[in-house]
Amino acid sequence: GANRAWHPGCxxxxxxxxxxxxxxxxxxxxxxxxxxxxxxxxxxxxxxxxEIILAEExxxxxxxxxxMQHFACFECDTQLGGQRYIMKEGRPYCLQCFDALFAEFxxxxxxxxxxxxxxxxxxxxxxxxxxGCFCCHSCKNSLLGRPFLPRRGLIYCSIAxxxxxxxxxxxxxxxxxxxxxxxxxxxxxxxxxxxxxxxHPVNRSLPSDSISEDLSDTPSPPPVPDGPRQPPPSxxxxxxxxxxxxxxxxVPMERS
Numbered sequence: 001g002a003n004r005a006w007h008p009g010c011x012x013x014x015x016x017x018x019x020x021x022x023x024x025x026x027x028x029x030x031x032x033x034x035x036x037x038x039x040x041x042x043x044x045x046x047x048x049x050x051e052i053i054l055a056e057e058x059x060x061x062x063x064x065x066x067x068m069q070h071f072a073c074f075e076c077d078t079q080l081g082g083q084r085y086i087m088k089e090g091r092p093y094c095l096q097c098f099d100a101l102f103a104e105f106x107x108x109x110x111x112x113x114x115x116x117x118x119x120x121x122x123x124x125x126x127x128x129x130x131x132g133c134f135c136c137h138s139c140k141n142s143l144l145g146r147p148f149l150p151r152r153g154l155i156y157c158s159i160a161x162x163x164x165x166x167x168x169x170x171x172x173x174x175x176x177x178x179x180x181x182x183x184x185x186x187x188x189x190x191x192x193x194x195x196x197x198x199x200h201p202v203n204r205s206l207p208s209d210s211i212s213e214d215l216s217d218t219p220s221p222p223p224v225p226d227g228p229r230q231p232p233p234s235x236x237x238x239x240x241x242x243x244x245x246x247x248x249x250x251v252p253m254e255r256s
Contacts, residue, residue: 048071049070107153134155
């Protein structure tokens, strides 16, 4: 490049366009380079520390290069060279940390869905891709590879099942103990520690029998009056009563 000339504003790095007047520059392959991109042309740059990798060995993943010791789980720093990993937002994670941080919960059994497990998703809900989890809520028939009907957060195989018109397995009654893996039990535990998730406050001043009556599906009959119902007094009648009370309070003046 000694026999070439540039306008001062044109003397820039071929890669990044940085103005190289009064700076150290490099001429390589018929183009100007700043110090940073000249080094990258000779050696790769680590995606973690942004330094040139001068070692003889490095790790390449996701189209980028890493120092051997820097290609590690973003959460627990476990080195991932030769190990299985998952990239999220440009950061590598080991399988255990990824499951702990980002795994979804199955809407059927309440357990986490690991990266090694199949997953079914619909409308923000997730299920294990198994016959026991992704199945009709009423008859328990598997819905894998079959059309299904989502209603009120549950999935069914038919309109009849969604209306409860089939003779499927009976669900636990209100007094039956729930299994430990029940999603209802899992949600109940979460609501115990996070009361702000409750949509309605609990009225603790009510007696227990009043609460049970409020929760009953059968409406209670109206109270039977003891006698004929009296109409409310008219405004004129109320005013007359007030004047009479004021008149009774007046003390008569004695004449001298």
